[in-house]
Amino acid sequence: MTHTLFIDGEAGTTGLEIRERVEGRSDLELILLGDRRRDPEARREALNSADAVILCLPDDAAREAVAMVENPAVRVIDASTAYRVAPGWTYGFPELRPGQREAVAGSTRVSNPGCYPTGFLALVAPLVRAGLIPADGPVSLNAVSGYSGGGKAMIAEFEEGTPDPFRAYGLTLKHKHVPEMTKHAGLSRPVLFSPAVGNYRQGMLVEVPLHLSALPAQPSVEVIHGALVEAYDGARFVEVAPLEETEAMTGLTPEGLNGTNRLRLHVFGDRDGHQARLVALLDNLGKGASGAAVQNLNLVLGLDEGTGLT
């Protein structure tokens, strides 16, 4: 059976990466608008005739597109920030908690997670659920992304301009991802988020530092690691690096999973067990955006979630 797919924002950074992952699939037929991609009538027609649509647009344009969808049978996956904490939308992170995969599969409104939130939530949500990080506790997040995370405009800035080698940003502590991360982690205190962008194209490291001995449960590195291993048992795209491996590591590059839909979690700890650094590695355009959107597309269409993904 062939399903029709319309990508609104087909020529943008995430849109192009989605096209790369679905072109050549015999179970999908792409509706492409080409030069008519900004024509509201062409978009309205495509948005209402496809079996599924993926919105790869700025937030305001995504809201406009959602308002244009009148056909109740159309499954909408939105890659923007517009609906990530909105009622009536299903958060498109199938591995986030038991039952989430089924919730995505049964939904017609799926919000694709942000790239930083994907790494953050994978590390923190299971630990909050297990009571190892208190739900009302302070949690910090330090992260670095390649410049493709900022879409076409940032790519042009870094590839055609005279960019910084590295740039800390989000300095007002009001990054648009904070509500999404706080809510879906089950935290009550806003996450303290310190993002940065590096002068390389793609890939990210998302890090949560923990003072283990200051946590009420005083968990060891092994207990933290065990909780993550248990949470992702059987997951196809999320894996936890073995402690023997992390103990032997002297460095970690953000580009290690580029081109894949995989997310790898690492638990680094000091020898006396007082501190830990939890580090997620992912491709911001893979499991952080376009790969995740295709995984969600597969689920809403009732297909194997890994179709077309590595």
Ligand SMILES: NC(=O)C1=CN([C@@H]2O[C@H](COP(=O)(O)OP(=O)(O)OC[C@H]3O[C@@H](n4cnc5c(N)ncnc54)[C@H](OP(=O)(O)O)[C@@H]3O)[C@@H](O)[C@H]2O)C=CC1
């Ligand atoms: N880049 C990343 O790593 C990630 C991005 N996202 C999110 O995905 C969304 C898209 O981001 P990204 O692909 O990076 O952005 P880009 O800037 O690379 O692409 C945006 C696309 O949206 C189209 N567009 C912009 N305004 C309108 C409009 N008013 N009507 C119709 N089309 C419009 C553009 O069209 P045109 O081609 O004509 O210019 C372009 O194709 C954003 O919401 C972003 O936050 C999410 C996770 C990660």
Ligand SMILES: CC(=O)N[C@@H](CCC(=O)OP(=O)(O)O)C(=O)O
């Ligand atoms: C390097 C860079 O600028 N990154 C983007 C986030 C990319 C991403 O996660 O996309 P969403 O905004 O859709 O979630 C930023 O911080 O705004």
